[in-house]
Amino acid sequence: MIGYYISLAMRSLRGTPILSTLMIAAIAVGVGACMTVLTLNYMMSQNALAHKDDVLYAVQLDGWDPNEAADTPNELPWQLTYQDATALLRSDIPTRQVAMHRFGFTVTLDESEMRPFTAEARITTADFFGLFDVPFLFGGTWDAAADLSPVQQVVLSKATNDKVFGGEISVGKTINLNGEPFTVVGIIDHWDPSPKVYDLNNSPFAESEEIYIPFGLHRKFEIFSWGNTNGWSHSNEEGYEGFLQGESVWIQYWVELDSAAQKEKYEEFLTGHIRQQKEQGRFQRPLKFALSKPSEWLVLNEVLRDDNRVLGWLSLAFLLVCVVNAVALLLAKFLRKAPEAGVRRALGASRNAIFIQHLIESSCIGVLGGLLGILLSLLGLGGVRQLAMGKIDQIASMDWLMVLAAIGLAVLASLLAGLYPAWRISRTNPSIYLKTQ
Amino acid sequence: MLKMHNIRKSYRTDTIETHALRDFSLQVNEGEFVSVTGPSGSGKTTFLNIAGLLETPTGGQYLLDGEDVSSLNDRDRSRLRNEKIGFIFQGFNLIPDLNLFDNIDVPLRYRGFNAKERKKRIEKVLEQVGLSARAKHLPAQLSGGQQQRVAIARALAGEPRFLLADEPTGNLDSLMARQVMELLEFINEWGTTIVMVTHDPDLARRAHRNIQIVDGQVSDLQHGTIGAAREIA
Numbered sequence: 001m002i003g004y005y006i007s008l009a010m011r012s013l014r015g016t017p018i019l020s021t022l023m024i025a026a027i028a029v030g031v032g033a034c035m036t037v038l039t040l041n042y043m044m045s046q047n048a049l050a051h052k053d054d055v056l057y058a059v060q061l062d063g064w065d066p067n068e069a070a071d072t073p074n075e076l077p078w079q080l081t082y083q084d085a086t087a088l089l090r091s092d093i094p095t096r097q098v099a100m101h102r103f104g105f106t107v108t109l110d111e112s113e114m115r116p117f118t119a120e121a122r123i124t125t126a127d128f129f130g131l132f133d134v135p136f137l138f139g140g141t142w143d144a145a146a147d148l149s150p151v152q153q154v155v156l157s158k159a160t161n162d163k164v165f166g167g168e169i170s171v172g173k174t175i176n177l178n179g180e181p182f183t184v185v186g187i188i189d190h191w192d193p194s195p196k197v198y199d200l201n202n203s204p205f206a207e208s209e210e211i212y213i214p215f216g217l218h219r220k221f222e223i224f225s226w227g228n229t230n231g232w233s234h235s236n237e238e239g240y241e242g243f244l245q246g247e248s249v250w251i252q253y254w255v256e257l258d259s260a261a262q263k264e265k266y267e268e269f270l271t272g273h274i275r276q277q278k279e280q281g282r283f284q285r286p287l288k289f290a291l292s293k294p295s296e297w298l299v300l301n302e303v304l305r306d307d308n309r310v311l312g313w314l315s316l317a318f319l320l321v322c323v324v325n326a327v328a329l330l331l332a333k334f335l336r337k338a339p340e341a342g343v344r345r346a347l348g349a350s351r352n353a354i355f356i357q358h359l360i361e362s363s364c365i366g367v368l369g370g371l372l373g374i375l376l377s378l379l380g381l382g383g384v385r386q387l388a389m390g391k392i393d394q395i396a397s398m399d400w401l402m403v404l405a406a407i408g409l410a411v412l413a414s415l416l417a418g419l420y421p422a423w424r425i426s427r428t429n430p431s432i433y434l435k436t437q
Numbered sequence: 438m439l440k441m442h443n444i445r446k447s448y449r450t451d452t453i454e455t456h457a458l459r460d461f462s463l464q465v466n467e468g469e470f471v472s473v474t475g476p477s478g479s480g481k482t483t484f485l486n487i488a489g490l491l492e493t494p495t496g497g498q499y500l501l502d503g504e505d506v507s508s509l510n511d512r513d514r515s516r517l518r519n520e521k522i523g524f525i526f527q528g529f530n531l532i533p534d535l536n537l538f539d540n541i542d543v544p545l546r547y548r549g550f551n552a553k554e555r556k557k558r559i560e561k562v563l564e565q566v567g568l569s570a571r572a573k574h575l576p577a578q579l580s581g582g583q584q585q586r587v588a589i590a591r592a593l594a595g596e597p598r599f600l601l602a603d604e605p606t607g608n609l610d611s612l613m614a615r616q617v618m619e620l621l622e623f624i625n626e627w628g629t630t631i632v633m634v635t636h637d638p639d640l641a642r643r644a645h646r647n648i649q650i651v652d653g654q655v656s657d658l659q660h661g662t663i664g665a666a667r668e669i670a
Contacts, residue, residue: 004546015534343530346491347591348519348547350512431486434526434603 001353002360009361013368016333020365023329027369027410027417030322032376035406037308037315039381039398042405044205045304048193049132049294052256055095056131057263057291059088059253061274065232066284073300076290077230077249078201082218085251087273089125089147089215093266094255096131099147099215100124101251102202102227105177107211109164119160121177122199122209123223129155129188129212131256132198137161139171139186146214154182155212161187177211178221188212197294199252200301202227218244225250247282255291263291319413326365326417334358334421341425342433355426362418363411370410374403438599438630439465439488444497446483446653457483458653461497465632467598470625472644473634480653481634482603488632489522489601490514502598519547523592523629525621527604529584531576531591537563538572541591548595562590566620582613589620593629600624602633606640618643 013020049056060076061084062069069075080088085099103121108114125147128134142153154175161170161184170184195204217223222240228250235246257263270289277283292300334341341354349357381397398406446458457480465471475481486492487499490506499507506517524530531540538559545555563569566586568579576584585605592600602621606614618640625631633644641647649656 001546011534339530340532343532344543344547345515346489346518346524346530347544348515348595350515352512353515353547429492431482431491434491434524434528434530 001356005357005360006364008357009364012333012337012361013364016336019329019333023326023333023365024369024372026322026326026329027366027414028372028376030319030413031370031373031406031410032380034315034319034409035373035377035398035402036380036384037311038405039377039402040384041304041308041312042402043397043399044195044308045298046195047197047295047298048195049197052133053293053295055256055258056294057255057257058294058297059255059270060290060292061270061283062285062288063247063249063274063277063283064285068232069285073302074290076288078252078301079228079230079249080251080253081247081249082244082251084273084277085253086148088253088270091266091269093257093262093269095258095262096127096256098125098128098131098198098254099251100128100199100253101225102199102209103213103223104226105211105213106179107160107164108176108179110174110176110181114164117163119177119210120207120226121211121213123213123215123217125215127256129186131254132193134191135189137187137189138169139184142185142214146216149216150220151214151216152180152182153185153214155186155188156184157188157208157210157212158190160210177213180221182213195298195303197298198254199227200297200303201252204301204303257291267291319409323413323417326414327420330362330365330418330421331424334425338425338428339433341428342430345430346434351426355422358422358425359415359418362414362422365418366411366414367407369414370407373410374398374406377406438467438469438502439463439632440498440500441488442498442500444484444487444494444499446480446487446492447495456653458487458494461650461654463648463655465630467630468625468628469646470622470631470644471633472641472647473632473650474636474638474641474647475650475656479650481650483653484650485601485603485632485634489524490518515547519544519595521598523595523597523600525585525588525592525600525602525605527607529576529581529588529608531584531587533576536573536575537568537579537587537590540576540587541594544591544595558594558596562594565593566590580613581609582616585609585613585617586620589617589624593624598628598630600629600631602631604634604636606635606637614640 047053059080060078061080062076063081063084064070064077070077072078089097089099101123103123104118105121106116107119108116126141126144129136129141137158141155142151145151146153154177156170161167164175165173170187173184174181175184192208196206196208229248231246231248233247235242237245255266257266271287274283274287274289344354377398441461441463444458444461448455448457461484473481473484487494494507498505501517502521506514532543541559541562542555545558560569563572566589568583568586571579576587579587605621606617609617621631621633622643635641
């Protein structure tokens with residue numbers, strides 16, 4: 001009977017084209033607006049590291065101003081000082097650990113007509129690729145020794161390798177970064193988690209870096225951060241060394257801890273580190289640190305902000321308004337067809353059969369409204385991309401789950417809209433219409 | 438076949454209660470052709486709606502084929518209506534968007550017949566009413582008499598044992614009315630029990646038996662050519 005009801009629904013829709021178009025448009029506009037906002041929220045709340053959520057932790061230490069807590073939700077600085085990061089790197093407890101920050105280099109190539117360009121870089125330890133499951137196309141990462149000593153090696157992104165070497169296997173070749181030769185040791189495949197969980201200090205929706213450089217090169221190249229650097233006191237030492245040994249926080253730190261025991265041990269290690277620093281006059285605030293899972297890190301950093309959530313609720317309210325309009329239109333349409341329902345009742349249709357028939361007609365309107373709503377959502381997301389000038393291209397796009405969600409939402413909305421009209425028509429007394437038709 | 442005992446039907450508004458049927462008792466035997474007459478508002482249509490399971494009585498007992506249908510739920514009443522009862526209306530009540538084939542298909546769909554069985558039955562009844570060539574026409578493309586023949590075909594497609602006709606010739610000219618009446622008589626001869634509400638005394642006389650309803654009660658019986666006297670409470 002479902003097929004029969006669908007054919008009746010399509011016939012009915014064709015029979016009242018204007019009314020049907022209005023209903024489909026009401027659902028489509030509601031779904032379109034709603035899905036535009038929900039898609040943005042959904043994409044913003046994605047956790048690219050969900051598969052490692054139980055083993056990865058962002059590290060925060062409270063070495064901040066003794067007189068004033070850090071201005072963050074958990075009152076811990078987002079990043080670590082260089083001296084703390086290098087101290088933590090000496091621990092052998094984590095399975096993997098990453099100290100890193102964002103930087104940039106001018107890229108040139110000897111004996112090449114390639115125009116120099118500035119590349120976004122990540123200064124990081126070798127574990128970065130394993131800890132965040134970054135896939136390699138060719139080669140691999142540098143030796144762990146390069147994390148603490150100056151080794152001029154580089155890992156390129158696929159896009160950079162395509163740009164500089166035309167996509168060739170460039171492992172072993174040399175490129176110049178800020179005029180210094182670096183040997184290519186690996187090329188990673190396309191990898192662009194969004195939001196960029198591993199670095200939410202800078203734009204959470206920025207693209208991944210183009211080149212990756214060992215952490216041990218700071219002193220040689222006097223590398224600062226191209227992201228946020230926050231501090232609360234001046235260093236006693238002058239110059240770059242003073243910066244490295246100062247209280248400025250600019251290093252992001254992640255660890256991989258595979259078991260509860262390992263985590264407990266690492267927490268003891270952090271406690272010991274802080275106590276040791278306290279003895280040296282640092283860390284004058286109460287002993288406090290945090291290990292946050294990627295999912296917790298996203299929440300803590302408020303990637304999906306409260307105003308986004310409010311906008312989500314508003315869009316659902318707008319959909320509700322559209323549904324109420326659809327209810328009125330459906331009621332008008334169904335009641336106009338009440339005589340036909342009366343005839344069907346006389347010919348053997350039960351109230352339930354009439355109810356289901358009309359509910360399926362509502363669902364057909366929902367499916368058509370959903371498909372149109374998806375087009376409107378895509379238009380809406382296109383508009384958002386234009387407004388953001390390419391900064392959030394990755395999140396302002398629908399994946400298949402959201403396409404299915406749009407259709408599901410439309411069908412649900414139309415079913416809700418159709419419930420009362422379908423119930424009304426199934427409960428009307430057929431004899432009224434049989435005599436008067 | 439049909440036995441009603443002390444059936445009552447009343448309609449209530451906030452201020453008025455109207456008694457459409459009062460202590461209405463009637464028996465119709467299998468194979469009978471019964472005409473029902475009476476002034477407007479006497480309760481003829483209410484009787485027909487209750488007989489056709491479209492309305493439930495306020496009180497009394499209604500036995501259809503020996504089964505007490507007074508207390509059946511909507512699903513069972515709909516199933517019985519579909520299997521045992523055919524309707525013919527004054528206004529034909531064909532669904533305007535559906536062609537003749539699809540109109541006749543409606544009760545068969547609810548019966549759950551497969552496509553092959555439905556097609557066979559539809560073609561058969563269309564042939565019986567002489568409209569095989571018009572199967573794909575819409576009702577609006579037919580004359581009133583032809584539309585009523587389609588309605589009869591639709592009523593017959595499920596091979597009901599009981600046909601209820603509410604002024605089936607009321608909207609037809611005399612020639613077409615005669616043709617429809619002859620068709621009903623032919624159907625009755627093949628064994629289908631018919632109860633026909635009519636205002637036309639000539640048509641009423643052609644039935645085996647005439648029942649007159651006045652003020653919601655049976656006021657008179659005229660015995661036709663078959664059957665013995667029926668008990669009236």
